[in-house]
Amino acid sequence: MPKQGQILQNPLSGDTFEFIETAASSNGERVVIKSTVKRKGLLVPNHMHVLQDEQFDVISGTLTYYSDGKISTAGAGKTIILPKNKSHNHYNSQDEPLVYIHTVTPALDFEYLIENLVGLAADGKMKNGKAGLVQELVTLKYLDSKAYLTDIPVGVQKLLINIIAPVARRFGYRAVYRKYSEVEK
Numbered sequence: 451m452p453k454q455g456q457i458l459q460n461p462l463s464g465d466t467f468e469f470i471e472t473a474a475s476s477n478g479e480r481v482v483i484k485s486t487v488k489r490k491g492l493l494v495p496n497h498m499h500v501l502q503d504e505q506f507d508v509i510s511g512t513l514t515y516y517s518d519g520k521i522s523t524a525g526a527g528k529t530i531i532l533p534k535n536k537s538h539n540h541y542n543s544q545d546e547p548l549v550y551i552h553t554v555t556p557a558l559d560f561e562y563l564i565e566n567l568v569g570l571a572a573d574g575k576m577k578n579g580k581a582g583l584v585q586e587l588v589t590l591k592y593l594d595s596k597a598y599l600t601d602i603p604v605g606v607q608k609l610l611i612n613i614i615a616p617v618a619r620r621f622g623y624r625a626v627y628r629k630y631s632e633v634e635k
Contacts, residue, residue, distance in 0.1 A: 460572045472557070473560075488548075489542065495601065498600055499595065501556070502554050502555060502595060503555050504538075505531050505532075506532070507528075508548070509526060509550055510549045512544045512548060513530060516537070516540075541579070559593055583610075587607070590611055593635065
């Protein structure tokens with residue numbers, strides 16, 4: 451479980467994620483992370499959160515984000531809100547580092563997701579922002595921070611999640627790995 455002030459770093463990209471507030475420190479209300487993204491390109495696939503809203507307060511650089519079917523940008527001093535149940539994504543598309551404050555409400559287990567995404571990326575398992583369909587299905591099934599990929603119909607995902615994810619767990623796949631977090635899901 452992340453602690454306030456803890457910094458995760460991807461040694462391959464130099465990206466850092468500092469936990470400003472955690473689920474524990476905010477009584478589950480939110481997770482607040484200061485992110486410095488040096489890597490260009492997607493960090494995760496296009497997705498939507500079922501239960502959580504995301505807010506991005508850009509400190510420096512340019513946040514590129516996908517929402518409502520279009521790609522836009524936001525510079526320093528801008529705030530972008532990506533609401534639950536809307537397809538979205540966010541990333542750095544520039545050569546200069548992007549620094550932003552990322553607030554997710556409610557917290558649920560979002561901080562475990564971040565720990566695992568950074569860990570998988572550092573281990574070279576997030577090619578072009580994707581961990582592979584089997585890993586993604588396991589993550590979607592077993593996290594409380596319910597989300598869906600938006601490039602695959604939700605009905606198809608639900609079917610795949612309920613068939614493939616339990617089998618994949620027998621082969622060692624986890625939504626949260628003890629290697630990256632203090633818990634396993």
